[in-house]
Amino acid sequence: MRGFKMDTNMKAELCVEAFKHACRNDGARGMILHSDRGSQFTSGIFRNTLTQYGAIQSMSSVGRCYDNARMESFFATLKKEKLYQMDTTKMTTAEVKTVIYRYICYYNLRRIYSTNNGWPPMIFRGMYYQNQIAA
Numbered sequence: 001m002r003g004f005k006m007d008t009n010m011k012a013e014l015c016v017e018a019f020k021h022a023c024r025n026d027g028a029r030g031m032i033l034h035s036d037r038g039s040q041f042t043s044g045i046f047r048n049t050l051t052q053y054g055a056i057q058s059m060s061s062v063g064r065c066y067d068n069a070r071m072e073s074f075f076a077t078l079k080k081e082k083l084y085q086m087d088t089t090k091m092t093t094a095e096v097k098t099v100i101y102r103y104i105c106y107y108n109l110r111r112i113y114s115t116n117n118g119w120p121p122m123i124f125r126g127m128y129y130q131n132q133i134a135a
Helices: 012-026 044-053 065-081 093-109 121-129
Strands: 032-035 056-059
Touching (some): 012 044, 065 093
Parallel strands (some): 032 056
């Protein structure tokens, strides 16, 4: 699944839009979506959207940060490699969104990723679905 939305808030509606964006091409039937226990992810509107799309929600108990380690690693890398290198306090929201969007594109299509044998995430995914690599 690929999709994201950015805004200046973390409301449930933003998470719903991000989820729908991710489903635009791939669908969600049978997908297991892991999230933390934030109020936006436990809200009725978000849970109803998952049900509509046939997705199953998974949430760990409090203090189980390792379940979402891949995303936590991505956000740490984004901050270290891009955001901490610039003064985002002097940028508009649109400029920050552009920087983040470009980094996500770079990360998914060009940046080597050690757990994928050095392949960027989207390249590795394509190879997997073309059966060019073993699971």
